Amino acid sequence: MTVVAVVIGVIVLFVLSTRTAMRRAQKLRTQHRDSLRLLANELDDRYDLVPALIAASAGAGVERSRISPVVGARTLAIAMRDQRLSLGERAAAENTLSATLHELIGDPEEGTHWPFIRVARELQNREVRIAGAARVHNDLARDLNTTVSRFPSSVFAKLAGVGAVPLFEVAPMPEGVVPVDAGQAAAGEGGEASGTVAA
Numbered sequence: 001m002t003v004v005a006v007v008i009g010v011i012v013l014f015v016l017s018t019r020t021a022m023r024r025a026q027k028l029r030t031q032h033r034d035s036l037r038l039l040a041n042e043l044d045d046r047y048d049l050v051p052a053l054i055a056a057s058a059g060a061g062v063e064r065s066r067i068s069p070v071v072g073a074r075t076l077a078i079a080m081r082d083q084r085l086s087l088g089e090r091a092a093a094e095n096t097l098s099a100t101l102h103e104l105i106g107d108p109e110e111g112t113h114w115p116f117i118r119v120a121r122e123l124q125n126r127e128v129r130i131a132g133a134a135r136v137h138n139d140l141a142r143d144l145n146t147t148v149s150r151f152p153s154s155v156f157a158k159l160a161g162v163g164a165v166p167l168f169e170v171a172p173m174p175e176g177v178v179p180v181d182a183g184q185a186a187a188g189e190g191g192e193a194s195g196t197v198a199a
Contacts, residue, residue: 073101076093145164
């Protein structure tokens with residue numbers, strides 16, 4: 001009787017531990033998918049801001065040769081998104097867009113055209129948010145990939161239908177790019193003419 005009880009206890013313990021491990025793998029997958037959506041939304045919001053930067057650049061007298069790379073990089077990034085490629089596959093195009101934006105924006109505080117400064121600040125904030133979302137996504141992806149690749153968690157992950165996921169290799173933030181609250185800046189400078197602002 002004691003042996004039977006021990007066997008039953010072992011079986012129950014095994015079932016419970018298997019269930020717990022499978023739930024953990026599924027929870028990691030859900031968290032990763034949420035982070036993926038957040039990162040994708042941040043990238044989409046950046047696409048929406050770029051046309052305003054292009055219009056403001058033209059209004060500020062920026063040469064067309066400096067604007068064209070941004071237009072091309074945005075078009076390529078959107079095309080890759082629309083092909084439903086994974087974020088891992090899209091990373092190079094997104095990083096190219098970041099680089100061209102940084103090249104065009106430079107230091108917005110050196111300018112005097114308020115529409116350009118405002119949207120440039122918004123895009124700098126967006127770049128910081130994208131970098132943060134990418135860090136969260138990659139941390140969860142690494143945890144998930146570790147679970148999938150190491151025994152015995154790999155067995156439970158397979159039972160739960162959870163597989164490895166790609167990282168989003170975001171380019172490092174350029175030096176000096178920090179989040180700026182464009183709304184507060186506008187409030188502080190609201191007494192100036194709409195076309196110009198003190199650098």
